[in-house]
Structures are given as structure tokens and as C-alpha cells.
Amino acid sequence: MTGEEGRENTLRFAGICAFSLWSGLSRCFPRRKSVLQFAAFLALLPAFSAVAPSQDPLLPKLIREGQDAIEAGDYARAASAFERARQIAPGSEDVNRGLLLSYLEQGRLQEAEVIGQPAVARWPKDTELLHWLGLVYFKQHRNAVSISQLRRAESLDPSQYYVHYDLALVLLSDDNYSDAAVELEKANKIDPKVALAHVLLGRAYQNTNRSLQAVEQFQDALRIDPSLTLGHYHLGFAYASLGRNDDAIAEYEKELQRSANNPTVLYQLGHCQIEAGDWKSAVTHLQKVTELDPQNSDAWYDLGKALLLQGEVEGAAAALRRAIELKPANPSPHYQLYRVLDKLGKKDEARGELESFSALKGAQPVTGGMAAGPVP
């Protein structure tokens, strides 16, 4: 046995002790696992020194420095400390963990992967290593392998809130709303007091056609954090999906009290007011959107629609022409403009718009069976 191997065995023993202590405490206090893990690690640091007399005395100092830097959010300093520690003890699980986390937080993803892959192979039951490597892949937009790592972490320790949470984020970015909802449900069961998790679950429900459940999640989120950014917006959107336009409008208006010039909220409010028949208010809000975001084709289109419904045909024509300029391949503004021009008696121009509308529609891919909607 070489000196290095001896040191490793000693450290492994210490690690086992730490793990046992951590596991025991975790079972007693499952929702404080990360804190307990860190506490156990600190508590056992003197033991490390005691049982590893041949260890370079610089190593624990570097590890502590790295931990302190992580605590302070200084990941560059943490990475530097753990890099130096790794030169001393390349086989140390804690050093590799620290380095992986530091690289991950710094966005040094390739380096994180180089550290993370062999670390996960060497310590395949380390939930956090798997979790962090999964996040490295997520940030690299390699969602399939990310999900694979996170699923492994989840199977090792299903009580980890953030494994479910982060797995849900990856699934959401894959538009896999159904599975994301399952993960967020698990996360919310572990800790129901995270407002954002309720928002994300609401979005997942929204996109799997469970708008009523989405409403409940957004309401929960707002109960937990009444000042939650876009909370009322999300709730309004869910109400609109249920056809509850009045409720939706009320929520959008609440959101606007906090951010009066948010073009997205203004747009949805205007859109909903068209649906609800309040065309005058819709025009006001949509005009504001077009001032704030003049490149927003959808806003110009809806403004044209609202003006047409109000009987302001000339104004409608101008708005629809702008919508067409911005998004010429969209058939809908051509259809509306056709109707406007027909009302204005401009039959030739109207016919031209109708032809454009038909041509653009014909160019669109036909999807779906009996349902008119697209196949997801």
C-alpha cells in the first residue's frame, strides 16, 4: 500500500463515519439534510486530521477555504482552493465535490464535466454529485443525459427536494410538462412553501390542459408570496384559459398595478378584453403595447381586430397593415384586413388580401386528425 492509498483509505473511513453520522441525523431531520451534511463534515474535520497524520497539512486548510468561499458566493476563489486541494489529493471525494460545484456555479461547464464524470463513476451513490453533474448537462443543453443523471439521483434519495425541482426544470425546458408536473408535485409535497414551485407546477398544469388545477397552484403561490413577480399574470392566464374572462381581466389589472408598463401583461389584458367584448378598453391597452413594443406583430393584429369591432375601420386597416409588415407569413392579419377592406368598399385590394390569406394558409402544414389543433 502506498502512502497515498493509505491516506485515501483513512479518509474513506472518515468519510464512512461522516456519512453514517449524516445519515443518522438526516433520518431524524429529513428536511435539513444539506445543512446536516455540511455540519457533519465540519464536525469531522478534526477527526480527519487525527486519523490522517500523513496527510498534507495544507489540504484541510484548502478545503475549508473552498467551503468558506462557496458560503460567500465567491466561486472563483472556491475553485482555486479546490484546484490546489486536488493537486494534493486527487482522489478526495470532498475535493471533487467542491470543485464540481464551484465550476458549475461559475459556468465553467466543460471543466465541471471533466471533474464530474469520473467522480460520478467513482462515487456512484453520491446523490449530490449526480445532481450537480445533471445540472452541468442541463446548462450545456444536453437535457437527455441531464435527466438520466437526475433520475439516478432521485432514485438514490427521493427525499431530496431540489433533485425533483431541478429535474422538473429540465423537463419543463424540454416541454415535457406532464412529467415536470409529477416532479413538482413531489417537490411540493416535501416542501409546500416555495411559491415559485407552485408557479412552475401551475405552468405545467396549464400546458397539460389542467387549467383548474393551475388556478389552484397560482392561488397557492400568491398566498405564500403575495408580491410574487407575475403571480397575478399567471393566474389571469389560467382564468382566461377557462373562459373566465372577467376574473382574468381582474388579475391582469392587479399585475399592472405593480408593473404598469409590462407589455406582456398589457397585451394579455387587451386580448382578453377583446374576448370579453370590452373593445374600447382593449384598444387603449393594445395601443399602449404597440408604443412600448412597436415590433410586436400580435399586438398590432389584436389592435386591428379591436378597432374593427369598434367600427374604426380605417384605424383597423392601418394596424393590420403594420401587423403584416412585421409578420408577413401570418395568415390571420390578411384575413382581418380582407374583411376591413371589403367593408371599406376596396374590393380589389380586399381580393388581394384574401388571395394572400389563402396562399399562406395553403402553405401551412396540416396537422392533427379530427381535432383542428396541432399534434403536440
Next chain:
Amino acid sequence: MKLRRWSIRWALVCAVAAAFFTPRCAFPQGAGSVRKTVTTANQQKKTNASGIFADVTRAAGIDFHLVCGGAEKRYIMESMCGGIAVFDYDNDGWMDIFLVNGSTLEDVKAGKCHPSKLYHNNHNGTFTDVTGKSGINHCGWGFGVAVGDYDNDGNEDLYVTYLDGAVLYRNNGDGTFTDVTAKAGVGNTGSWGTSAAFGDYDNDGHLDLYVANYVDLDLNHLPEFGQGPFCQYRGIAVSCGPRGLKGGRDRLYHNNGDGTFTEVTEKLNIDPGAYYGLGVMWLDYDLDGCLDLYVANDSTPSLLYHGDCKGGFTEVGVQAGVAFSGDGREQAGMGIDSADYDNDGWPDIAKTNFSDDTNNLYHNDHAGEFTDLAGPSNFGPVSIPFLGYGVKFLDFDNDGWKDIFVANGHVNPQVDQHSFGVTYAERPLIFRNLKSGKFEEMGMRGGAAMSRRYVARGAATADFFNDGQEDLLVSVLDGSPLLLRNRTQPTGHWLRIKTVGVRSNHDGFGARVQVKAGGLTQSAEVRANASFESASDSRLHFGLGTAKQVESIEVRWPSGVVDRVGAQAADREIVIVEGKGVAGSPPKPALPGMGNAMSDRKQAKFR
């Protein structure tokens, strides 16, 4: 611990991104749960009348079971059955019932029959199956039915569409019918017909016939369930079509006046795109005295044919604003009906669509154009999770303002295996007209029968009990129909008008009737065939609210004749004969107590 903050930061980004990039289309929600959202305490307080429909099917003696393919609905035709007709086949003044039956793939190939049934109204709240002696015995996979007196002999005839062709039954006037399809030349040969409608488009006094055809199917080469891009619904395997399948071209038959018809489909350029036809209705939308025609097509533009009063048509669906959704998108049109819901004198149109979409309420703008006011009227938004089929205007509380009934039911039973927020069986929707251009969906207040879920298809209205309240008949896929008796209390006064044409067609189809009562002017057009694959009581029913009499009636007949009738007492049926005015109320032995004069004690006997 830092990781935790990092995760939250990412989550924030994702949440914000989701908000900004989420499409603004609406998503459906489970039927049961929507119900909770539409029945608030405040709404209940505002409601004066409670619309109560009671399921009296069993008590009425109707024991029909609609057969329509297998439980899995592996093929498109297995989801589209459900034709029902309400008509007075024996001229006794009471509405009888005809129920079209479907079949299964195996049985239709083997020639095994699932008979359609004719039920006679016994005038006491019950019906008797008289199919056996009626002569209605065609064996096939039936879908829709149209009613009309095509030969002007005073007896209502039946036209039934099948998976392969159609049958015209001439009513012999003695309780029997004769298959005259071959002689009449209306066989719709080789085509799968769905809805059909009689209407006199050239005002020659004889009812012509329009047949909507859906898909050209070869039963020996049916598209494989779940195989291909047009056999998916939200990513799950379902029956194929109609997209990806060849559409069936609709047919228009001109009545020659001698018991025969001539097909004029090609001559009049009817449905040249062979769209997937489902709902059909004749109406005079521009009040020029000539019938126009509206056809709801599935997944393709709906068509509005403007009649030129000379026997020709121009298709104007896009110009009129009834071809697409408000954004120019094709919809999966199913059922249609027309009435003047805002009492402005012009006929409006209701149309049902697939789930994930809103039903349409096309308001007639009086200039040959319509605006879809489904959103502002509250008719559309609540329909998003529902897949609508039959739709009928009716005045269930007799307040003089047309309410709306919608029969719902999905086409894919597979949706029940997933959390889509859409269910196979769905509750119907009943909308009460609030007289302000808006409706409220009654939800649970429609009664227990309205709260249950069905895979409903056809829907027809009629006053089956001649008690002055409009009832409903609804077909249910693979199940018993629903005879829903209207027991709304309190209810207003009413007047029912039966039209008899002389120079015009005998039914008076296409006649426009205007009634003035209690400061309100209502108008309606005589027709039987609308909704989905169905025919309703063609007698016009006017709710009068508190008015105990009608001040005046005007009837504009298709022939151009105009009859003006003076004051008439309410709560009865009158017959107006073309050129002669009121012929007198027919001797109809009504159930004890009629209209709002009926005492609770007397009503109780018949509940």
C-alpha cells in the same frame, strides 16, 4: 446551500420565460370542474327562473339503444351516429320520435341489422314503438335524418342518411312509410351522408334536399387506428381522420314537383372542395325572401351559400365571416342552428366545434356579414373543454328571448386514460339568455339530468307534451336517448304557430314569422332540419313573458304572400294557412293545465 439559491434563480428565469413564451391560446378543462366555476352564488341570486329539465326517457317508454361501432372507436364512423327526428307523422297534433340507429363494422359487413325506431306519441307522456308496422326497415349503418313534406301531401316524410347512401321514406298518411328512394332519385349513392335538410331554395313550392357528405370510406381498406399523423390526438393513438382522408362531396337535389328530384350539385357548384360536411341548415340570413344555406364542415372552412332568388347560389362564407374562426382558422364545425337571439329582427347562427376551441355565436350585422360574438356573449368561453355536437335555440323559460342548448361528447374514448382535462363523456350546456346580448350557462341549475355526463350527439327541440314548454331530445352514443322534459318554473305565457303553405311548400319551411307581444317583437323562420343530423318540431314556439296575448302576427311566405293576423290569446297553438290567416286552433287534447296557468297540484300528476 448556494446550490439552493442557484436553483431558485434558474427557476425564476424559467417561470418568467414560460410566461412570456406561453402561447395565448386557451386550454380546456375538465367538464366537471368547469361547472364549479360557472355557478357562483352571485349568479344564482341574479337568476329568476331556474331551468329544470327532467329525464323522463324511461317513463316515456323509450327503450332505444344506439349502436355505433365498438367501444374503442377505432374508426371515424363509429363516433358520428346519432340522428333524431321529432315530427308529427300521423297529424294528430302531437310530436312523435324517430331514432336513427347505427351499426358495427362486423354487423354491417354481415348484413346484420340494428333497426332505427319510430315512436308514436300517446298524448299522455308515453310513447309506443310503432316501427314494426311503419315500413321503416332499411338495414344499414344510419347517421342523420331530415324531415319534410317533399310531395306536399300534408304528411311529413323522412330522409335517412347511411354510411353508404340514403333512403327517402314517403309517408303514406296511414302510419306507414314507403321507400321511394330509387323513384325519387335521392340515393346519395356511394356516399356517407351525415346531416340533411329540406328547403325550397328556388321558391317553386317544392322542398329541395341538401345532403352533407363527410368522408369517402372504403370499409375494406379503413385507415389503421393510431397509425399516421392524422390518427393522433395530443400525441395518443386514436381513430384516423377526417384530415388525411378523402372528403365526401355534398349533394343538392332539386325537387321536380312530381315525386322525383334532379341532382344539381355540379350545376350549382356545390361543395367543389368536397369538405367534411356535418351540419346543414337552410335560412334566409339577409331577409331577401330567398333561402340561403349554411354548412358546417369539420376541419375545413364552413360554407354559406347565398341564394339569388333565381335558383342559383354564390358561396360567401368568407365574406360573411362564417367560414372560419375570428382569426381565420378552420374549425371543426359540427352542429348549427339559427335564431334571432337578440330580437333585432335578423337571424343569428350558433355553431359547435371541437374541444380546445370555442363554439361560435355569429351575430348578424344586417349587411350580409356576421361577427362572432361567442366571447362577449359568454356562449363561447365555457365551451372550450367541450366537444359540441347538437345545438338548438329554444326559449325554455318563455321569456321571449332565445336560450341555447348544446349537446357535448368527445370522439375519442382514449382521452379518459390521460390527464388532458378533457373527458369522453361530457355534460350538456344550457345557456340562459340574459337579454343584454349575453348568456349565462346554467350548470347545475339545469337539473340533475343536465349535470350528468353523456357522449351526446344529436339534439332536437319540441313541445312533446303540448304544455307550452319546449323540451329536448338528445341522442347518446352507444346508449339510450334522453327525453328531457322542461319543468322550468316560473314560466311565461306562450304561443305556438303551425304554418301550412298553399302556394309555398306545405310545411311553410322558409316562412318568416314576426310576433309582437308585450312590447317585444320576435321573429323566427320555419324549419325542421338543423342541429346535428337531426330534425326538430317545426312549429314555431314564442315565449311571451307576462303578455297574455299577442298583439299582431306577420307571416312572410316563401311565395311572397304576406299574412297579417290580429290579436291572439296566448297559451295555445294556432295554425296559419298561407293566404287565409288563422285556421283555428286544432282540437288538441292537452295535458291537464297548460302553460303558467297549470297548478302545481295538477302538474304533479304528470311528473
